[in-house]
Amino acid sequence: xxxxxxxxxxxxxxxxxxxxxxxxxxxxxxxxxxxxxxxxxxxxxxxxxxxxxxxxxxxxxxxxxxxxxxxxxxxxxxxxxxxxxxxxxxxxxxxxxxxxxxxxxxxxxxxxxxxxxxxxxxxxxxxxxxxxxxxxxxxxxxxxxxxxxxxxxxxxxxxxxxxxxxxxxxxxxxxxxxxxxxxxxxxxxxxxxxxxxxxxxxxxxxxxxxxxxxxxxxxxxxxxxxxxxxxxxxxxxxxxxxxxxxxxxxxxxxxxxxxxxxxxxxxxxxxxxxxxxxxxxxxxxxxxxxxxxxxxxxxxxxxxxxxxxxxxxxxxxxxxxxxxxxxxxxxxxxxxxxxxxxxxxxxxxxxxxxxxxxxxxxxxxxxxxxxxxxxxxxxxxxxxxxxxxxxxxxxxxxxxxxxxxxxxxxxxxxxxxxxx
Amino acid sequence: xxxxxxxxxxxxxxxxxxxxxxxxxxxxxxxxxxxxxxxxxxxxxxxxxxxxxxxxxxxxxxxxxxxxxxxxxxxxxxxxxxxxxxxxxxxxxxxxxxxxxxxxxxxxxxxxxxxxxxxxxxxxxxxxxxxxxxxxxxxxxxxxxxxxxxxxxxxxxxxxxxxxxxxxxxxxxxxxxxxxxxxxxxxxxxxxxxxxxxxxxxxxxxxxxxxxxxxxxxxxxxxxxxxxxxxxxxxxxxxxxxxxxxxxxxxxxxxxxxxxxxxxxxxxxxxxxxxxxxxxxxxxxxxxxxxxxxxxxxxxxxxxxxxxxxxxxxxxxxxxxxxxxxxxxxxxxxxxxxxxxxxxxxxxxxxxxxxxxxxxxxxxxxxxxxxxxxxxxxxxxxxxxxxxxxxxxxxxxxxxxxxxxxxxxxxxxxxxxxxx
Numbered sequence: 001x002x003x004x005x006x007x008x009x010x011x012x013x014x015x016x017x018x019x020x021x022x023x024x025x026x027x028x029x030x031x032x033x034x035x036x037x038x039x040x041x042x043x044x045x046x047x048x049x050x051x052x053x054x055x056x057x058x059x060x061x062x063x064x065x066x067x068x069x070x071x072x073x074x075x076x077x078x079x080x081x082x083x084x085x086x087x088x089x090x091x092x093x094x095x096x097x098x099x100x101x102x103x104x105x106x107x108x109x110x111x112x113x114x115x116x117x118x119x120x121x122x123x124x125x126x127x128x129x130x131x132x133x134x135x136x137x138x139x140x141x142x143x144x145x146x147x148x149x150x151x152x153x154x155x156x157x158x159x160x161x162x163x164x165x166x167x168x169x170x171x172x173x174x175x176x177x178x179x180x181x182x183x184x185x186x187x188x189x190x191x192x193x194x195x196x197x198x199x200x201x202x203x204x205x206x207x208x209x210x211x212x213x214x215x216x217x218x219x220x221x222x223x224x225x226x227x228x229x230x231x232x233x234x235x236x237x238x239x240x241x242x243x244x245x246x247x248x249x250x251x252x253x254x255x256x257x258x259x260x261x262x263x264x265x266x267x268x269x270x271x272x273x274x275x276x277x278x279x280x281x282x283x284x285x286x287x288x289x290x291x292x293x294x295x296x297x298x299x300x301x302x303x304x305x306x307x308x309x310x311x312x313x314x315x316x317x318x319x320x321x322x323x324x325x326x327x328x329x330x331x332x333x334x335x336x337x338x339x340x341x342x343x344x345x346x347x348x349x350x351x352x353x354x355x356x357x358x359x360x361x362x363x364x365x366x367x368x369x370x371x372x373x374x375x376x377x378x379x380x381x382x383x384x385x386x387x388x389x390x391x392x393x394x395x396x397x398x399x400x401x402x403x404x405x406x407x408x409x410x411x412x413x414x415x416x417x418x419x420x
Numbered sequence: 421x422x423x424x425x426x427x428x429x430x431x432x433x434x435x436x437x438x439x440x441x442x443x444x445x446x447x448x449x450x451x452x453x454x455x456x457x458x459x460x461x462x463x464x465x466x467x468x469x470x471x472x473x474x475x476x477x478x479x480x481x482x483x484x485x486x487x488x489x490x491x492x493x494x495x496x497x498x499x500x501x502x503x504x505x506x507x508x509x510x511x512x513x514x515x516x517x518x519x520x521x522x523x524x525x526x527x528x529x530x531x532x533x534x535x536x537x538x539x540x541x542x543x544x545x546x547x548x549x550x551x552x553x554x555x556x557x558x559x560x561x562x563x564x565x566x567x568x569x570x571x572x573x574x575x576x577x578x579x580x581x582x583x584x585x586x587x588x589x590x591x592x593x594x595x596x597x598x599x600x601x602x603x604x605x606x607x608x609x610x611x612x613x614x615x616x617x618x619x620x621x622x623x624x625x626x627x628x629x630x631x632x633x634x635x636x637x638x639x640x641x642x643x644x645x646x647x648x649x650x651x652x653x654x655x656x657x658x659x660x661x662x663x664x665x666x667x668x669x670x671x672x673x674x675x676x677x678x679x680x681x682x683x684x685x686x687x688x689x690x691x692x693x694x695x696x697x698x699x700x701x702x703x704x705x706x707x708x709x710x711x712x713x714x715x716x717x718x719x720x721x722x723x724x725x726x727x728x729x730x731x732x733x734x735x736x737x738x739x740x741x742x743x744x745x746x747x748x749x750x751x752x753x754x755x756x757x758x759x760x761x762x763x764x765x766x767x768x769x770x771x772x773x774x775x776x777x778x779x780x781x782x783x784x785x786x787x788x789x790x791x792x793x794x795x796x797x798x799x800x801x802x803x804x805x806x807x808x809x810x811x812x813x814x815x816x817x818x819x820x821x822x823x824x825x826x827x828x829x830x831x832x833x834x835x836x837x838x839x840x
Contacts, residue, residue, distance in 0.1 A: 014596045016589070044599035072589050074596035081600055161818055168819060169436070169492050169721035176434045176494035179464035180501055185717060203819065275714075276693065293716035294695075297605055301589035305724055307818065387818035398727065398807035399584055399623065402592060 003035060004106025006325075007049060008057075009042030010074040010141075011081075011112030011119065015155030016303040017314035018141050019075050021111050023068040024318025025139065026057050030065075035326050040103065043409065045079035046110070046119060050092065050420050052099050052412045059408045067403035069315060070393040072303035075405050078112075081420065083119045086129055095418050096123065097132040102413040107135045107325050111318070113142030113153070117333060118357035124331035137321040138333035138353050141314070143300045145196035146360040149351035150335035152386050154317055155300070157310030160200030161387035162302040163189050163244070166295065167204035171211045171242045174291070178240035183288040184231060185242045188275035189295055192248040195219050195363045197299070201244030202375035203383055212238040213374070216278070218248035219363050220372040222257060228285050230373050235288060243282075245274045304400050308389025313346070320348045344385035423455060424526025426745075427469060428477075429462035430561075431532030431539065432500060435575030436492040436723040437734035438561050441531050443488040444738025445559065446477050450485075455746050460523065463829065465499035466530070466539060470512065470840050472519050472832045479828045487823035489735060490813040492723035495825050498532075501840065503539045506549055515838050516543065517552040522833040527555050527745050531738070533562030533573070537753055538777035544751035557741040558753035558773050561734070563720045565616035566780040569771035570755035574737055575720070577730030577806035580620035582722040583609050583664070584807055586715065587624035591631045591662045594711070598660035603708040604651060608695035609715055611666040615639050615783045617719070621664030622795035623803055632658040633794070636698070638668035639783050640792040642677060648705050650793050655708060663702075665694045724820050728809025733766070740768045764805030 008025050010018055022041070029039045041055040042048025048055070055076055057065070068075055086093055099105070110120040117138045124136035140147055145156035167187060174185040191197040195217030205211040212234035216222060234241035249257050257274040275292040282288055313336050320334035333356050337349040367379035375383070393400040428445050430438055442461070449459045461475040462468025468475070475496055477485070488495055506513055519525070530540040540558040547553035560567055565576035587607060594605040611617040615637030625631040632654035636642060654661035669677050677694040695712040702708055733756050740754035753776050757769040787799035795803070813820040 010596070014593055047599065071592070073592035077599055078596045079600040080597070164819055165724050166718045166722075168822070169723060170717040172491070172493035172822060173434055173717045173721040176430070176498045177500070179467065179497055180499040182717075187718070206817065206819070208816070209819075209822065209824070273696065291716050292714065293718050294712065294714045295718065296711050296713035297590040297593045297602075298586045298607070298713050298715065298718075301593040302586075303589060304585050384817055389818065390812070390815055392810070392812070395810055396628070397626065397804055398581055398809065399588060399626070399629075402588070402629065404629070 003037050005037045005104050006039045006107035006109065007042060007100070007105045008039060008109040009045045009048060009111065010076055010078040011045045011110060011116035012078060013143065013300065014074040014078050015141055015143050015300050016072040016158045016306045017154055017311050018111060019068040019071045019073070020311050020314035021139050021141060021154060021318035022075060023065055024315040025109050025322055026065050028319040028322035032326055036107065040105065040410065041076040043407065044077035045081065046083065047079045047081055047420055049099050050095055050418050052414055054103060054410050055407045056410045060405050064403050064405055069311065070303065071402040072301045076407065082115050083122055086122060086125065093126060093130060097126060097130060098414060100132065100134060105134070109137050109139055109321050111139040111141050113144065114147060114358055114360060117353055121331065121353035121357045124353055135325045135330050137325050138356065139317050139321045140333055140335065143197065144191055144194055146194040148356060148359045148361050151338040151346065152336050154310060154314035156196060157307035157313070157386035158302065159190065159197055159299050160383060161307040162299050162305055163197055163200045163295065164203035164387055165305060167201040167213065167242055167244055168209065168211065170293065171204055171213065174240045174242060181289055182291045183235055183240045184279065184282045184290045186245060186275045186279045186290060186292040187242070187295060188245050188247055188293070190299060191218060191246040193218055193360055193362065195246050198244050198246040199363060199367065199375050199379055200383060200387070203380065203387065212241045214241060214243045215373055215375065216243065216245040216249045217363060217368060217372070218246045218250065220368065221252045222249050224281065228282070230371065231282055232286055243278060245278050247274055249274055303393060303402070306391050307387045308391040309386055311391040316348055324350065341381045341385065344388065423457050425457045425524045426459045426527035426529065427462060427520070427525045428459060428529040429465045429468060429531065430494040430496055430498040431465045431530060431536035432498060433563065433720065434494040434498050435561055435563050435720050436578045436726045437574055437731050438531060439488040439491045439493070439495050440731050440734035441559050441561060441574060441738035442495060443485055444735040445529050445742055446485050448739040448742035452746055456527065460525065460830065461496040463827065464497035465501065466503065467499045467501055467840055469519050470515055470838050472834055474523060474830050475827045476830045480825050484823050484825055489731065490723065491822040492721045496827065502535050503542050506542060506545065513546060513550060517546060517550060518834060520552065520554060525554070529557050529559055529741050531559040531561050533564065534567060534778055534780060537773055541751065541773035541777045544773055555745045555750050557745050558776065559737055559741045560753055560755065563617065564611055564614055566614040568776060568779045568781050571758040571766065572756050572806055574730060574734035576616060577727035577733070578722065579610065579617055579719050580803060581727040581807035582719050582725055583617055583620045583715065584623035585725060587621040587633065587662055587664055588629065588631065590713065591624055591633065594660045594662060601709055602711045603655055603660045604663065604699070604702045604710045606663040606665060606695045606699045606710060606712040607715060608665050608667055608713070610719060611638060612668040613638055613780055613782065615666050618664050618666040619783060619787065619795050619799055620803060620807070623800065623807060632661045634661060634663045635793055635795065636663065636665040636669045637783060637788060637792070638666045638670065640788065641672045642669050644701065648702070650791065651702055652706055663698055665698050667694055669694055723813060723822070726811050727807045728811040729806055731811040736768055744770065761801045761805065764808065
């Protein structure tokens with residue numbers, strides 16, 4: 001096998017463990033200096049390839065790369081930028097080939113969610129359709145846990161852990177206050193279409209710790225009367241209640257509980273503000289004093305309380321991507337394969353990018369209780385191992401020490417720039 | 421000294437370490453079985469005394485009491501209920517004396533903030549004014565860090581740590597996204613009148629980790645033009661910016677940026693929603709894409725990332741309250757006395773309740789940078805030791821194991837109930 005360079009990029013919303021995947025890719029690549037020359041990282045994701053802004057990861061020390069495992073967010077910068085189809089914007093693909101050729105890039109590792117796996121899939125077709133053979137491996141990442149085939153998506157377990165813990169902690173708080181003050185606490189969590197993150201709020205309660213938690217899933221059309229009746233029932237029984245509401249909850253007519261009307265580059269509605277809507281509804285109809293929180297980026301950036309399972313899986317899919325590429329595989333994405341729930345055992349599998357791209361997996365019906373407001377035992381069996389274990393970063397002066405890389409760009413070789 | 425029973429109660433908004441103070445009180449009391457008979461805890465704070473709902477803490481195992489040190493919120497229930505003056509509502513004080521007499525209560529430990537220390541002060545006057553001598557010691561607690569005399573208030577250091585970490589993590593996130601997406605992240609934090617918690621957001625950036633952070637303090641009248649100019653400057657320099665906004669920020673005319681118009685039992689305005697106001701303002705005027713979070717209860721309940729210093733101080737003031745009482749002191753509150761910043765050294769002091777009650781301490785001018793949007797080195801020297809150290813709870817199945825007590829009520833001895 002002749003030695004080629006490689007390109008790695010981070011795409012879409014970042015997570016607290018996407019850098020653990022980067023660490024896996026880079027450390028695995030460094031084990032094969034015979035096969036992989038320089039591993040370039042794209043500055044701001046695929047934009048780095050289009051603009052020929054390539055970071056030389058070889059300039060980073062082994063210590064700095066190892067520290068990525070404990071550092072949240074995207075160390076090389078991410079982007080929300082979706083390549084159009086080959087027919088719609090051929091110029092972009094021609095540019096990619098120019099850049100790849102100029103830097104002798106033969107391996108392409110793309111770390112992202114459904115949209116990004118679609119990009120990876122398109123890039124994998126460059127050989128066949130445009131005569132530039134490139135080995136293309138997707139690396140899964142999304143807090144939403146909505147990729148198909150893989151048992152879970154790196155990034156999700158840590159958000160799930162954060163939301164489960166935060167819901168437990170806030171529930172203890174409201175339980176203390178309920179006699180004379182706040183009776184209903186509402187926490188809004190991410191998840192545009194799939195309720196996986198909201199479901200994690202259900203883990204706050206378990207056999208040891210009985211807590212009244214009402215979950216609003218995007219998979220269940222919001223029914224105000226039923227919701228208020230459920231909150232009323234919980235407050236009557238426990239004296240208080242916590243509500244976990246997904247940002248993506250919609251009414252029967254399909255409109256979001258709170259939609260700002262803005263859309264991101266992928267055309268997704270940008271949401272925020274379901275929590276205050278729900279809280280006010282409770283106040284107006286049941287008269288309870290409320291508090292509400294919107295976790296937003298805090299949930300997906302919370303490396304301080306990342307799931308150890310998640311960190312290990314994030315690292316493993318990164319490392320596996322390199323091993324798959326060197327084994328001659330192409331147009332696939334490493335997956336997490338669950339072998340057993342308890343004790344939890346998993347291995348790395350693979351899925352064709354063509355089957356991964358642009359498919360969102362919702363919560364299965366059997367994971368949501370019949371009343372639509374809770375998680376079932378089956379859901380709990382699925383979720384529990386994903387939040388298991390702590391993976392604490394190192395602290396300095398009371399704060400986690402997160403690494404920042406040098407991110408040195410290599411000199412450009414092409415005369416032309418590229419406007420995106 | 422004749423043996424008497426004792427009463428302990430938690431008051432006002434709870435914190436992630438108020439139970440560490442309870443642990444200190446209870447463990448210290450248990451060391452003096454010769455002097456303190458039963459230690460009763462009020463169910464829902466002072467209401468437990470008025471209603472004769474007394475929890476027998478003697479029924480709890482040593483292990484359960486020790487676990488309080490790792491459990492957030494108020495294990496016995498708290499309340500927002502302020503005793504009126506002796507003249508205004510004598511019946512309440514007569515009732516307290518009835519209950520104290522019936523249960524031979526000679527020690528009163530009241531764990532709370534400024535309003536609660538006022539209550540403790542009033543109770544301490546029962547001897548002189550109503551002929552029922554009782555030893556009354558306040559135990560400081562408030563996330564707002566606004567009590568006078570004490571160097572800091574237990575509860576604050578942990579919120580400060582949470583906000584500093586969350587701001588750092590979210591800043592890493594927005595830095596990754598800024599090229600094509602979110603450029604401004606806004607986090608709303610607690611602090612009605614004092615900006616101590618907002619100031620803690622400034623710790624997210626330090627010598628090792630340069631981050632663009634703009635802080636909006638309640639002590640500084642909000643000036644929209646200056647604020648937007650500051651954000652614009654940061655985004656131009658860094659490509660992104662994080663804004664830490666206190667819930668209590670007011671415009672030059674004294675109105676809150678976002679006031680819901682509701683008031684709690686102490687007459688304080690109930691706030692929430694400054695973050696979306698600020699975020700929309702940035703969008704409308706500078707055009708940047710934004711995300712915002714409201715941490716709300718998550719910040720004060722976040723025992724999973726409590727400050728070790730804070731936990732130790734919370735425990736120490738609880739234990740000291742008992743020792744002070746047994747040493748014959750009365751109408752005082754243990755305080756934290758700072759002996760040096762670095763290395764950080766502190767001891768326990770004392771303050772008369774009369775000087776603590778109903779006084780709020782704002783951020784000193786020299787802690788806020790001249791432009792009004794940041795913290796000075798002096799502020800950093802003050803804050804840093806308070807967030808130092810981690811005090812991780814035990815985990816089970818991926819979640820912290822927080823204790824719930826039996827909270828067994830002792831039989832009532834009085835025939836009459838009491839309506840509050």
